[in-house]
Amino acid sequence: MATISDLSLSDLRRELHKYPEAGWKEFRTTAYVAEELEERGYTVHLGEDAIDSTERLGVPDHAEIEGARTRARDEGAPEAYLERMGHITGLVAEKTFGDGRGPVVGLRVDMDALEMTEATGSDHRPANEGFASRHPNEMHACGHDGHTSIGVGVARALAIDGGFDGTLKIFFQPAEEGGRGGLPMSKTKHLDDIEYFIALHLGLDNETGKIIAGYERPLSNAKIDVDFRGEPAHAGKAPNEGHNALQSAATAIQNLYAIPRHEEGATRINVGQVHSPNAQNVISDHARMRVEVRGETADLNEYMLESADRVLEHAAGMYDTEYSTTLYGKTTTFEADDGLVSVVADAAQSVESVTTIVDREDIGASEDASYLIKRVQENGGEATYIGVGASNPSGHHTSRFDIDEEALQIGVDVVVETVRNLPSN
Numbered sequence: 001m002a003t004i005s006d007l008s009l010s011d012l013r014r015e016l017h018k019y020p021e022a023g024w025k026e027f028r029t030t031a032y033v034a035e036e037l038e039e040r041g042y043t044v045h046l047g048e049d050a051i052d053s054t055e056r057l058g059v060p061d062h063a064e065i066e067g068a069r070t071r072a073r074d075e076g077a078p079e080a081y082l083e084r085m086g087h088i089t090g091l092v093a094e095k096t097f098g099d100g101r102g103p104v105v106g107l108r109v110d111m112d113a114l115e116m117t118e119a120t121g122s123d124h125r126p127a128n129e130g131f132a133s134r135h136p137n138e139m140h141a142c143g144h145d146g147h148t149s150i151g152v153g154v155a156r157a158l159a160i161d162g163g164f165d166g167t168l169k170i171f172f173q174p175a176e177e178g179g180r181g182g183l184p185m186s187k188t189k190h191l192d193d194i195e196y197f198i199a200l201h202l203g204l205d206n207e208t209g210k211i212i213a214g215y216e217r218p219l220s221n222a223k224i225d226v227d228f229r230g231e232p233a234h235a236g237k238a239p240n241e242g243h244n245a246l247q248s249a250a251t252a253i254q255n256l257y258a259i260p261r262h263e264e265g266a267t268r269i270n271v272g273q274v275h276s277p278n279a280q281n282v283i284s285d286h287a288r289m290r291v292e293v294r295g296e297t298a299d300l301n302e303y304m305l306e307s308a309d310r311v312l313e314h315a316a317g318m319y320d321t322e323y324s325t326t327l328y329g330k331t332t333t334f335e336a337d338d339g340l341v342s343v344v345a346d347a348a349q350s351v352e353s354v355t356t357i358v359d360r361e362d363i364g365a366s367e368d369a370s371y372l373i374k375r376v377q378e379n380g381g382e383a384t385y386i387g388v389g390a391s392n393p394s395g396h397h398t399s400r401f402d403i404d405e406e407a408l409q410i411g412v413d414v415v416v417e418t419v420r421n422l423p424s425n
């Protein structure tokens with residue numbers, strides 16, 4: 001593929017869908033988007049200039065990153081942009097329009113795929129129409145291919161038709177899944193002067209034509225990887241000499257789920273994986289657990305994290321093992337700002353294909369745009385998160401996930417109309 005600039009929004013989405021890249025591996029996606037946006041007169045910040053690399057969470061090991069970068073090159077990604085981003089994906093594109101006296105507006109879209117395998121049956125449209133994932137164990141099962149396309153669509157519409165006096169910054173964020181890319185992107189200087197900030201999500205079981213102007217109050221979330229390290233021993237000859245890491249993990253699981261619920265609101269905990277690769281006759285010397293906690297507020301999330309840590313410490317103590325934890329990802333929560341919510345609702349009103357407008361609704365899930373939103377709000381800016389219905393035939397994060405591509409243009413139109421209607425502060 002030469003460039004993506006000739007592709008319609010749905011063809012672009014299909015192109016991205018075909019070549020999904022999981023978190024921190026979005027080299028091909030970043031490179032193609034950067035190329036088009038630079039051609040359209042946007043200033044493009046890449047790699048270390050787009051992400052605070054010291055704050056990155058849940059980064060795959062170097063060999064995996066290098067492999068993804070090589071794959072992107074093999075699949076046509078423009079070399080100049082691969083070079084400019086180095087080993088760090090993500091980009092911020094900015095452009096000042098008109099006399100530039102209007103507001104500085106931020107739009108955040110995410111780009112990463114999930115580590116899962118796409119359905120192949122003929123009842124799954126991407127498979128049936130030849131644009132299913134070509135990458136084993138990677139799939140756009142959450143609609144981020146569509147989000148990236150909407151970001152490009154907004155960049156195109158404003159570059160071509162104008163109608164906005166001000167500065168637009170589009171944040172193409174890596175590694176949203178797991179809550180790994182929002183925090184490092186929120187720490188960059190690009191957020192400092194944003195007066196209005198918009199993030200969005202397709203689908204989420206809303207039909208095409210429905211717009212939620214203030215999707216809010218996502219659960220705060222943290223994912224931790226836990227390692228118990230013990231002492232191996234022969235399970236028959238000297239079991240007493242072992243310090244059983246697997247037993248610590250098992251004890252931890254029982255008690256993590258028993259962390260008391262909190263009077264102040266909803267909390268969640270889940271252990272998704274335990275791994276201890278010993279033979280039957282060896283006292284386990286290492287067990288790894290992947291755990292997540294959530295809370296209705298950031299404080300409740302901290303309550304769960306602290307409680308979990310106490311359980312882990314004592315589960316280690318019971319069997320004389322050592323434990324350590326690594327933060328894999330983290331998100332916080334937010335509420336949308338009234339002023340911006342009503343600008344979005346009014347903008348949606350003027351988009352012909354919008355059939356239903358809801359002012360505010362709780363998201364229910366977790367979302368790491370929360371860190372960018374918080375940062376903008378702390379600086380005195382306004383922010384919201386828009387739900388763009390896309391009649392997804394199957395749930396998010398399932399192998400038959402798909403979106404109605406009509407929703408792409410609706411998303412673009414609502415954002416562009418919003419940007420054009422924002423008051424100057």
Ligand SMILES: [Zn+2]
Nearest residue numbers: 142177396397
């Ligand atoms: Zn997702």
